[in-house]
Amino acid sequence: MSETIHPVTPEWAKRAYIDEAKYNEMYARSIKDPNGFWSEAAKRVDWIKPFTKVENTSFELGKVSIKWFEDGVLNAAYNCIDRHLEKRGDQTAIIWEGDDPSESRHITYRELHDEVCKMANILRLRNVKKGDRVTIYLPMIPEAAYAILACARIGAIHSVVFGGFSPDSIAGRLRDCKSRVVITSDEGLRGGRTIAMKANVDAAIEKVNGEVDWVVVVKRTGGKVNMDPKRDVWYHEAAAVVESECPCEPMNAEDPLFILYTSGSTGQPKGVLHTTAGYLIFVSMTHQYVFDYHDGDIYWCTADVGWVTGHSYILYGPLANGATTMMFEGVPNYPDNSRFWNVIDKHKVNIFYTAPTAIRALMQAGDAPVKKTSRASLRLLGSVGEPINPEAWEWYYRVVGDSRCPVVDTWWQTETGGIMISPLPGAIAQKPGSATRPFFGVVPQIVDADGKVLDGECSGNLCIAKSWPGQVRTVYGDHERFEKTYFSAYKGKYFSGDGCRRDADGYYWITGRVDDVINVSGHRMGTAEVESSLVAHESVSEAAVVGYPHDIKGQGIYAYVTLMAGVEPSEALRKELVAWVRKDIGPIASPDLIQFAPGLPKTRSGKIMRRILRKIAEDEPGSLGDTTTLADPGVVTDLVNNRQNKK
Numbered sequence: 001m002s003e004t005i006h007p008v009t010p011e012w013a014k015r016a017y018i019d020e021a022k023y024n025e026m027y028a029r030s031i032k033d034p035n036g037f038w039s040e041a042a043k044r045v046d047w048i049k050p051f052t053k054v055e056n057t058s059f060e061l062g063k064v065s066i067k068w069f070e071d072g073v074l075n076a077a078y079n080c081i082d083r084h085l086e087k088r089g090d091q092t093a094i095i096w097e098g099d100d101p102s103e104s105r106h107i108t109y110r111e112l113h114d115e116v117c118k119m120a121n122i123l124r125l126r127n128v129k130k131g132d133r134v135t136i137y138l139p140m141i142p143e144a145a146y147a148i149l150a151c152a153r154i155g156a157i158h159s160v161v162f163g164g165f166s167p168d169s170i171a172g173r174l175r176d177c178k179s180r181v182v183i184t185s186d187e188g189l190r191g192g193r194t195i196a197m198k199a200n201v202d203a204a205i206e207k208v209n210g211e212v213d214w215v216v217v218v219k220r221t222g223g224k225v226n227m228d229p230k231r232d233v234w235y236h237e238a239a240a241v242v243e244s245e246c247p248c249e250p251m252n253a254e255d256p257l258f259i260l261y262t263s264g265s266t267g268q269p270k271g272v273l274h275t276t277a278g279y280l281i282f283v284s285m286t287h288q289y290v291f292d293y294h295d296g297d298i299y300w301c302t303a304d305v306g307w308v309t310g311h312s313y314i315l316y317g318p319l320a321n322g323a324t325t326m327m328f329e330g331v332p333n334y335p336d337n338s339r340f341w342n343v344i345d346k347h348k349v350n351i352f353y354t355a356p357t358a359i360r361a362l363m364q365a366g367d368a369p370v371k372k373t374s375r376a377s378l379r380l381l382g383s384v385g386e387p388i389n390p391e392a393w394e395w396y397y398r399v400v401g402d403s404r405c406p407v408v409d410t411w412w413q414t415e416t417g418g419i420m421i422s423p424l425p426g427a428i429a430q431k432p433g434s435a436t437r438p439f440f441g442v443v444p445q446i447v448d449a450d451g452k453v454l455d456g457e458c459s460g461n462l463c464i465a466k467s468w469p470g471q472v473r474t475v476y477g478d479h480e481r482f483e484k485t486y487f488s489a490y491k492g493k494y495f496s497g498d499g500c501r502r503d504a505d506g507y508y509w510i511t512g513r514v515d516d517v518i519n520v521s522g523h524r525m526g527t528a529e530v531e532s533s534l535v536a537h538e539s540v541s542e543a544a545v546v547g548y549p550h551d552i553k554g555q556g557i558y559a560y561v562t563l564m565a566g567v568e569p570s571e572a573l574r575k576e577l578v579a580w581v582r583k584d585i586g587p588i589a590s591p592d593l594i595q596f597a598p599g600l601p602k603t604r605s606g607k608i609m610r611r612i613l614r615k616i617a618e619d620e621p622g623s624l625g626d627t628t629t630l631a632d633p634g635v636v637t638d639l640v641n642n643r644q645n646k647k
């Protein structure tokens with residue numbers, strides 16, 4: 001493991017909001033006096049009615065309850081838009097860069113206000129009220145921002161579904177939160193190809209027996225779609241007849257802001273619920289300090305708004321700070337491998353935040369596509385979504401940042417709302433591959449399998465010992481599942497599902513998931529979801545899915561499939577199964593490797609021994625460990641001999 005250290009430069013220590021001394025002082029205060037620390041931090045948002053209580057939280061199993069600023073009243077959209085109008089009405093809020101490099105737009109805070117109000121009025125006219133769930137299935141177009149903020153404005157709870165999900169996945173989410181309104185587009189455009197957004201929504205609605213009242217359709221490509229005159233409305237037509245003023249709904253601090261479905265180790269995706277004040281304060285504060293955002297900076301996070309990174313660090317965090325934030329519709333390698341860097345030059349981007357999978361893919365394309373661009377505007381680089389290997393970190397630092405820009409490797413999760421462990425660029429020396437030190441108010445603990453808290457240098461499972469304002473409040477509609485998932489493994493602690501090492505300097509090194517969740521190109525995937533999709537195919541009797549190391553994606557999806565009696569394995573069937581999962585869940589869940597296995601390694605009680613399957617998928621048949629407890633140790637030989645990842 002690399003132990004290179006990139007110290008904080010004197011310029012950075014001077015220019016940043018937070019230097020090392022300040023970090024130490026503020027961190028200590030945030031732990032010693034959380035109420036004092038967070039009530040001060042809460043001044044960064046505007047309140048309709050100020051709070052009198054700060055933290056009221058319990059991690060005790062059976063009584064888990066998380067409330068911050070609970071008697072305060074505010075509105076998130078007001079904080080992201082209206083309060084900036086006086087000073088920044090003409091400042092660009094959003095730079096939109098289209099899939100086609102010739103298309104881009106600047107949207108000022110005033111325009112954002114008007115568009116969000118129109119979208120809000122479109123929803124209000126269709127009887128959407130505070131607390132109603134609105135599903136948003138949109139590509140990376142400005143209307144996605146309008147839709148999200150319009151919900152926040154009227155107090156509706158948005159549930160954004162990533163554009164890469166299938167009709168079945170959309171249907172599952174519609175059903176779970178009983179959402180009766182969908183905002184989508186005719187098609188999406190990515191890397192020069194169109195995506196059938198409206199058709200996917202139509203198919204999803206059929207799967208929920210038509211139980212959707214309204215579909216608002218944004219025209220993106222002009223491609224042909226079916227419109228149901230009783231249910232579907234064109235956004236541009238609806239927007240033409242509504243006002244560009246709409247009052248902000250006063251929201252309690254703990255009123256829900258959004259649901260975001262995320263994969264866990266068991267069952268269907270969980271609806272992670274975030275509420276208003278704590279979330280907004282946490283994402284705004286982390287955005288300011290981790291990215292050292294100053295007025296006038298151009299900030300670009302390449303995530304999709306369908307993921308939490310897009311929610312927190314394209315929209316809510318930056319906009320709460322009055323920033324200029326970029327939304328990018330396209331992909332890193334279209335029209336060519338210089339796209340990111342050309343866009344940085346085109347819009348003079350200062351702060352750039354992307355995922356290791358993109359960095360690794362571009363690294364494979366060599367230095368030339370980077371070096372033919374200037375990137376002189378860049379000041380800071382960020383990474384998120386999965387562990388970044390030191391080689392990719394160094395390439396990002398040296399080639400993309402010309403050894404001039406600090407790299408902030410930010411560890412967090414859908415459930416944490418915002419960044420939890422990351423260097424602050426003026427305060428904390430970086431070690432490639434380490435997310436370094438906790439943000440204010442965050443108390444990481446590393447525990448062993450028995451729940452013993454480990455001290456000093458150690459490795460084990462990563463827990464968070466105390467609540468923080470951006471934390472998930474519940475799993476929508478299933479508080480028991482919430483408690484069980486996050487608070488039952490280790491008493492009185494939030495368990496992240498990640499493994500972690502702490503080094504002698506107190507730096508944290510995330511080692512990846514320790515549960516049955518895999519991280520493919522920075523997308524979280526439950527192995528159980530892929531398994532249940534595979535076994536739904538008529539030829540499959542049993543399936544087990546594990547992750548394996550993949551040079552670009554971080555992890556790839558490796559599926560062991562046992563076929564029904566009488567069905568013969570074939571290349572055609574392999575292809576069919578990949579296409580099946582792709583259609584069922586979405587392209588991000590496509591298995592990379594499928595191994596037809598006559599039998600799976602099971603204990604005598606019938607439990608699949610995944611440890612063995614992981615080792616075989618990792619091409620390490622020599623370290624299978626003890627296989628004597630298997631019901632039929634013979635299956636292992638066949639699995640090893642037919643492994644698909646042989647180097």
Ligand code: WTA
Pocket residue numbers: 262307308309383384385386387388409410411412413414415435496497498510511512513519522523524
């Ligand atoms: C992983 C994305 C290492 C981790 C914001 C976590 C990381 C999961 C990092 C959450 C990082 C995220 N270093 N691993 N900097 N950032 N992860 O919910 O396994 O999509 O549990 O949130 O991504 O993924 P999610």
